Amino acid sequence: MSFVLKAAGGTQHVRTSDPAVVDTVAAVIADIRSSGDAAVRRYSEAFDKWSPEQFRLSNDEVSAIVSSVPETVLDDLRFAQKQIGNFARHQRESLQDFEVETLPGVYLGQRNVPVNASGAYVPGGRYPLTASAHMTVLTAKVAGVERVAATTPPNQGTPPPVSVAAMHLAGADEIYVLGGVQAIAALALGTETIGAVDILTGPGNAYVAEAKRQLFGEVGIDLFAGPTETLIVADESADPFTVAVDLLSQAEHGPDSPCVLITTSEALGRAVLDHIEDLLPGLQTNAIAGPAWRDHGEVHVTDTIAEAYTLADRFASEHVQILTESPRDALDAMRNYGALFLGEGTCVPYGDKVIGTNHVLPTLGAARYTGGLWVGKFLKTLTYQEVRDPAASARIGEICGRLSRLERFEGHARSGDLRAAKFGGAPLDWAELPTRSSIG
Template sequence: MSFVLKAAVGEPAQRASNPAVVDTVAAVIADVRANGDDAVRKYSEKFDGWSPESFRLSEDQVAEIVKSVPETVLDDLRFAQRQIRNFAQAQRDSIQDIEVETLPGVFLGHRNVPIDAAAAYVPGGRYPLTASAHMTVLTAKVAGVERVAATTPPNAGEAPPISVAAMHLAGADEIFVLGGVQAIAALALGTDTIDPVSILTGPGNAFVAEAKRQLFGEVGIDLFAGPTETLIVADDHADPFTIAVDLLSQAEHGPDSPCVLITTSEAVGRATLDHIEALLPGLVTNAIAGPAWRDHGQVHIVDTLAEAYTLADKFASEHVQILTEDPRQALTSMRNYGALFLGEGTCVPYGDKLIGTNHVLPTLGAANYTGGLWVGKFLKTLTYQEVRNLDTSAQLGEICGRVSRLEKFEGHARSGDLRAAKFGNAPLAWGDIPTRVTSDR
């Protein structure tokens, strides 16, 4: 018999932004649109107390900052980036240009062309998310993006060394120490000193997420961001202590982060609850993880794994961890998730930090219709067509004329009529084809 052992008591996150956030972000964007660099500097001073001579770091500044980072830290960053680069390159290699002949002399195709310029926002402050540099900057460069501008907020009046090092090692062409809405607006709209980009990527706080939402359409974005989500599917073979540790690993992302366990074993569910209560007091991030688990933690007991997978699909969670005897069954049993983590040897933090897959993933139910950030997001799939066989063009022209008139598009019909007449035997009912004129110029 299925039942809920622990229910969420807090209000779920909403797709709509707080009206105060919407208004604040709209005002900053409008100011940057009208006043460019002056507005950017004004808000950087107001929100971050940061007003250097240039927000963009010079090559010498970058080199000096990277030099200050311990070599062991740089080695770890390089290791993580090798894993992400290898997988991103395998993804890029799987994307092929195509051309097919669909009728005699009719060639249709597509080419995968990189976006010209991308922005990568790397969150900073007390929690510099260096992994976001790997996921955004590096993935864009593997896709072939010519210009990647990376930006991160200052930390206590300084450029954050580890974030700068991560952006540099990932291949950023430009590195800015600039945060918040002012950074997003400047990179989307352009100023006298900051060139605009074509896509905005990377996570951020509610203001950054809202800025991306408001600017979407003028530029592309990776995803609409929400709180980090995690869900575990477990059977009676799963270790409750491992489940507890792994749920709390994601609860510390934020006090509104949903953490869900779906299990076929009531004993596993109850033991997991006991372990979480024992672990939380000693967790350094208890002030965040505690409210997340209290308000948004859930434990569901179901009768079968089939029910577990069906329920998990309804959640469409960002991260789904499978702790069952046969974890790969989830590959064919589930379809709505940001990323799957199969088996006890695999934890969500591996995906967050270094295993190679991208950690920019859909939240708030978006996994029902999209996957996460990958090299394909930085590519435009552009189609083309060519009709070399003029007999086929005449045939297409006759049919084009008829179907266009069904829709009352006379101009479209005449383009088809012209080719039916020029290259075939169809009469041109609405005019005569002029004699071809050659120019002496």
């Protein structure tokens, strides 16, 4: 029987928005919808104290900013982007166009076509999340998106150099220094100077997330994002110090970030609690990680590893790290997670920053029904049909007519009847047939 060694001290996250955030975001979107660039500039001035001559960086400005970044930083960005691009290309190659003859003379096909334009939001508030540029810009370009417009907020009144460099190296076609709801709304709706996109991607604060939620339908989005989540499944073979370090590595994302340990060893669970208490005071991000662990940290003890996996599946966490004697067993035992990290040699920050998989992942239980951002999110899987054999069209037409009348769709039925008559000689007994003379 499982028991709880540490329960979360705060309230559980739910998939609802703060009414004040909802109202604020709705007002900003409505204003930008009606006033375009003028409204975008007002909100940028009000929220970010930022009102340049134009929000889009010119090619010369981008070049100057990138040249100001140390070469070692650029090399690290290139390394990360090489890994992420390589994995995205393998994903793209796994998606095949095809055409198949399902009946004699009946051909059905599928094509994977990229959207025309994508918008990538790269946060720059608490942390400059340059990795988001790799995940949102580069993945879109690998998918074949012709135009990728990337945006990031100003940092203390200037464009953030490393973020701009990351977006540029990732292949962004347009780079804007613009943040918050005004950036999301401008990309989704389009203004006099900012072209509208077809899909919005990238994380952000509660206002950015709410803007994406309200604009979903007018444009596509990657995911409805919540606080970063991590869950570790560990048995008695795990190193409790490593477990503690890895839990805190994700707690620093935000004071509302859930950090959960499920273990088959009570002794390990207690040792992890002790290590966390020792580590937190010396962690530079303790002001954030401390409240996250206090209010949203949990430790559960189960009798068996099978129970641990079952419980982990119920959490459906964004990140699931497996620190057990046989970590690959989780591939068969689990199905609800954003991404799995198998074994002590693999940690969640690898996925966040550099290893190659995408870090835009489902939260708040969404891993029960969806995976994370990937190259396929930028593609539309489109189908087509062609009946070349008249006899096949006649046969399908007869069946289509009967099935349509079961659903009381007479117009549908007549389209089928027409083919059955035209290509197979079936009689038509409609009361009126304006096109009768054309059948033969």
